[in-house]
Amino acid sequence: MTINDYVLLGLVQYGLPVLFGVVLMASLGAPLPATLLLLTAGAFVAEGDLNLWWVFGMGTSAAVLGDHLGYSIGRWGSQHLVEQFSHWGGGASRIEQAQAAARRWGGIGIFLSRWLLTPIGPVVNLTSGIARYSLPAFFCFDVVGEMMWVGSYVTLGRLFSDQVQDLSGVLGNLTWVIVGVATMALLGWLLLRQKPAPVPEPATALTSIARPGDEM
Amino acid sequence: MIYRYRRPLLIVALIMVSLFTVNFAVRAFHHGRRFRERTDEPIQPWMNVPYISRAYRVPPQVVAAAIGLTPQQRDRRPLQEIAREQGRTAETLIAEIMAAIQRERAAHPPPPVAPPQAEQPPPNHSSSPPGVQP
Numbered sequence: 001m002t003i004n005d006y007v008l009l010g011l012v013q014y015g016l017p018v019l020f021g022v023v024l025m026a027s028l029g030a031p032l033p034a035t036l037l038l039l040t041a042g043a044f045v046a047e048g049d050l051n052l053w054w055v056f057g058m059g060t061s062a063a064v065l066g067d068h069l070g071y072s073i074g075r076w077g078s079q080h081l082v083e084q085f086s087h088w089g090g091g092a093s094r095i096e097q098a099q100a101a102a103r104r105w106g107g108i109g110i111f112l113s114r115w116l117l118t119p120i121g122p123v124v125n126l127t128s129g130i131a132r133y134s135l136p137a138f139f140c141f142d143v144v145g146e147m148m149w150v151g152s153y154v155t156l157g158r159l160f161s162d163q164v165q166d167l168s169g170v171l172g173n174l175t176w177v178i179v180g181v182a183t184m185a186l187l188g189w190l191l192l193r194q195k196p197a198p199v200p201e202p203a204t205a206l207t208s209i210a211r212p213g214d215e216m
Numbered sequence: 217m218i219y220r221y222r223r224p225l226l227i228v229a230l231i232m233v234s235l236f237t238v239n240f241a242v243r244a245f246h247h248g249r250r251f252r253e254r255t256d257e258p259i260q261p262w263m264n265v266p267y268i269s270r271a272y273r274v275p276p277q278v279v280a281a282a283i284g285l286t287p288q289q290r291d292r293r294p295l296q297e298i299a300r301e302q303g304r305t306a307e308t309l310i311a312e313i314m315a316a317i318q319r320e321r322a323a324h325p326p327p328p329v330a331p332p333q334a335e336q337p338p339p340n341h342s343s344s345p346p347g348v349q350p
Contacts, residue, residue: 001261005260005261009261011262012263012264012294162271163251163257166251167251169244169246169247169250170247177237177240180234181237184230184237190226191227
């Protein structure tokens with residue numbers, strides 16, 4: 001049996017506590033099949049085995065709690081982590097730039113990484129905390145995004161309850177395709193932005209420049 | 217030092233991310249085709265009787281009876297738990313359920329899908345019997 005089978009077995013046997021625990025851990029970055037779990041929970045809602053509002057409430061609460069734990073680790077957890085980030089990122093000035101970028105673009109990034117670019121969600125939580133993004137704003141974008149994520153996946157599971165595994169395969173892989181395309185766009189932009197390496201000029205030219213007062 | 221190799225590193229990263237993206241796109245397409253064709257999901261030990269019944273579009277009584285459960289009661293336990301209680305393996309139960317589903321489908325085949333309506337050929341006036349309007 002795979003990890004997916006164990007998680008789904010837990011859902012069938014124990015119901016909502018397993019849903020809450022798995023979604024919480026996945027929001028913190030654990031490699032657990034939260035998407036498949038929500039779709040399957042939707043299928044069990046269609047069967048009448050689980051209550052829609054309990055699934056929606058527990059799923060959203062777990063995701064929001066996990067996101068805020070990730071944010072808290074970044075913001076208050078470890079000064080060492082921030083120093084490392086500062087070191088990798090290029091020093092204190094880069095951190096200030098990152099904070100300015102987070103203030104400007106953080107909201108849309110947090111919102112999209114809740115339901116569309118879900119694989120980068122845990123990283124966005126951590127970096128939002130490190131960049132000291134406003135906690136009330138993080139909370140608002142997070143709650144709206146997670147409600148969309150849980151609501152849409154549970155609804156899809158209800159509608160296509162006889163094809164949950166293939167639906168999960170489509171959505172899970174498409175999410176990675178979107179992340180890949182976004183990363184390719186970023187790398188392409190960095191490549192285009194980078195100036196070509198300067199070609200060293202001949203020594204004679206350098207000596208002529210080195211003499212001040214020479215006429216051109 | 218890293219700035220010297222920045223451009224080659226970016227190109228290598230771009231190639232790797234492209235391969236990664238194509239791989240996931242192919243997998244998404246494969247699952248999408250199965251989804252569109254409504255291919256049966258393989259039965260797993262975590263599934264319960266109502267779930268299998270819905271996934272295979274057969275009455276729950278057929279699935280329950282196949283593994284020796286009372287068809288009247290709605291049993292929500294996973295196959296793994298039922299198998300443990302019966303002292304058998306989940307694989308044995310899955311094989312019995314699959315056989316029962318095939319028998320049920322053979323006895324009650326789904327209604328055939330109507331072929332798309334072909335365009336009617338234009339009526340041949342010369343061959344119409346006299347007095348019959350085409």
